[in-house]
Amino acid sequence: MCLLTFIPASVAPDPTALRNGAESNPHGHGFAVIAGPTIVTGHGMNAEEVIDLFARVRAQHPRGPALFHSRYATHGIRTVDNCHPFHLDGDQRTVLAHNGVLPKRVHPGPYDWRSDTRIAAEDYLPSEPFGSIDTYRGFRGLESWLGSSKLLIFTVDPAFDQQVYLFGESKGQWDNGIWYSNSSYLPLSQRYPKRYVCDGCDDIDLYWVGRYCGKCGWCFACENRFPHCECRQPRARSTRHRARALNRPLALPVARPPTTSST
Numbered sequence: 001m002c003l004l005t006f007i008p009a010s011v012a013p014d015p016t017a018l019r020n021g022a023e024s025n026p027h028g029h030g031f032a033v034i035a036g037p038t039i040v041t042g043h044g045m046n047a048e049e050v051i052d053l054f055a056r057v058r059a060q061h062p063r064g065p066a067l068f069h070s071r072y073a074t075h076g077i078r079t080v081d082n083c084h085p086f087h088l089d090g091d092q093r094t095v096l097a098h099n100g101v102l103p104k105r106v107h108p109g110p111y112d113w114r115s116d117t118r119i120a121a122e123d124y125l126p127s128e129p130f131g132s133i134d135t136y137r138g139f140r141g142l143e144s145w146l147g148s149s150k151l152l153i154f155t156v157d158p159a160f161d162q163q164v165y166l167f168g169e170s171k172g173q174w175d176n177g178i179w180y181s182n183s184s185y186l187p188l189s190q191r192y193p194k195r196y197v198c199d200g201c202d203d204i205d206l207y208w209v210g211r212y213c214g215k216c217g218w219c220f221a222c223e224n225r226f227p228h229c230e231c232r233q234p235r236a237r238s239t240r241h242r243a244r245a246l247n248r249p250l251a252l253p254v255a256r257p258p259t260t261s262s263t
Contacts, residue, residue, distance in 0.1 A: 001025055004084075004099040004181035006152055006166060007066040011177045013058055015051060017185035018068055022047035024184040025070035028083035032095045032154050033057050034064035034163060039095055039154055043083040065164050067152055069097040075108055076115030085154070086118050089126035093157040096121055099181035100149025100168075134161040143167045150181045 003021035007013050022029055029050040030043040040057050044050040047070070058066055069084035076082045084097035098117040106120040114122075130141030133153070142151070150168035172181045183190075188197070212219055212229075219229040 001072040001182065001184060002084075002099040003070045003184045004097050004150055004152055004172075005068040005185065006164075006179040007058075007068070008164075008177065008179075009063050009065050012062075013055065013066065013068070014176070014178060014185075015055060017175075017178070017180070018051050018054075018070075019047065020187060021068075021180075021185045022051065022070045025072040027073040027078045028071040028080060029069065030071075030083040030085055030097070031057070031066065031068045032085045032097070033061050033066040034154055034156060035061040036064070037156055039093065039156055041085060041095060043080050045078075045080055045083075065154065067097055067154065069099075071115075073115070074101055076118065077113045079113070082113075082115040082118055084117060085152075086121035088121050088153070088155075090122070091157065094153065094155040094160075096125070096151060096153045098149060098151045100146070102149060103145065103147070133165055139165070139167075 001024065003025050005013075005018065005021065026047065028043070028045050029047050031041065031050065031054040033040045033054075035057075040061065042050060042053050042057065044053075051068075054066075054068055067085065071083060073082070085095040086097075088094040088096055096117075098120070102116040102120055106116045106124050108114050108116065108119060112119070125142075128138065130145065131138030133139050133142060146167055148168070148171060150166075150171055152167070153165040155163055155165075166179070168181075169179065172179050173183070174180075175185070219231060222230045224230055
C-alpha cells in the first residue's frame with residue numbers, strides 16, 4: 001500500500017496522521033524537505049525516530065514543501081536502502097517518492113534486491129522516456145504510465161520549471177491542507193464503514209456475520225457488551241402458569257402386554 005504525504009510550504013504536518021500511516025505501512029520510512037537551494041532527506045526503519053527527526057527538520061525549514069513516506073513492501077527487500085524518497089539518477093538536487101505498484105518494466109529481476117521505485121529512479125526515469133515533465137505531453141505521458149499509482153518529485157535543479165511535481169493527485173485526498181495518497185493516515189475506525197468497526201474494542205471485521213463482535217462480544221444492535229445484551233430478554237412467566245405446570249400430573253408411558261411372534 002504505502003502512504004505518501006505531501007505537505008505544502010508553510011503548512012504544519014500532522015504527527016498523528018504520520019504515525020497512523022507508519023503503523024499500517026511499517027517497512028521503512030523517509031522524508032524530504034526543500035530548504036532553500038538544497039533538499040534535506042532522512043530515512044530509517046524506526047517510525048518514531050524518523051517522524052521525530054522529520055518534525056525537527058520541518059520546524060527549521062517551515063517555508064519549504066515537504067514529503068513523508070511510509071513503505072509497505074511489495075518488491076525488494078525490507079531495508080533502509082529501499083526507503084523512499086530516492087535521488088533521481090543519484091542527483092542530490094532531485095528526489096522522488098511513490099505509492100502503488102509500477103509497471104513490470106521496472107520490477108526487479110533475479111538477485112536484484114531493489115524496489116520497483118528505486119529501479120525507476122536509478123535506471124528508467126532519468127532518461128525522460130516520456131519527454132520533459134515541464135511539457136503537457138511529458139507530464140501526461142508519465143502520469144498515464146503510472147496508472148493508479150501516485151508519484152511526487154521534489155527538485156531544486158534550475159533545469160526544471162517547478163520545484164514540486166505531483167502525479168495522480170486526483171487519486172489521493174486533501175485533508176486540512178495536506179495531501180495523502182490514500183486513507184491509511186486515518187485511525188482504523190474511520191477508514192471503514194461503521195458497520196465493520198466494533199465500538200467495544202475497535203476491532204475491524206469485514207466479514208462479520210450475525211449480531212455480535214467475534215472478539216469481545218459487543219452487540220451491534222443494542223450497543224452493549226456480552227453478557228449485557230438487551231436485545232433478547234427472557235420472557236417472564238406468570239405465577240398462574242407456573243402453578244399449572246407444577247400441579248400437572250406427570251405423564252407416564254402406558255404399559256403394553258408383550259407380544260409373541262409365531263414361527
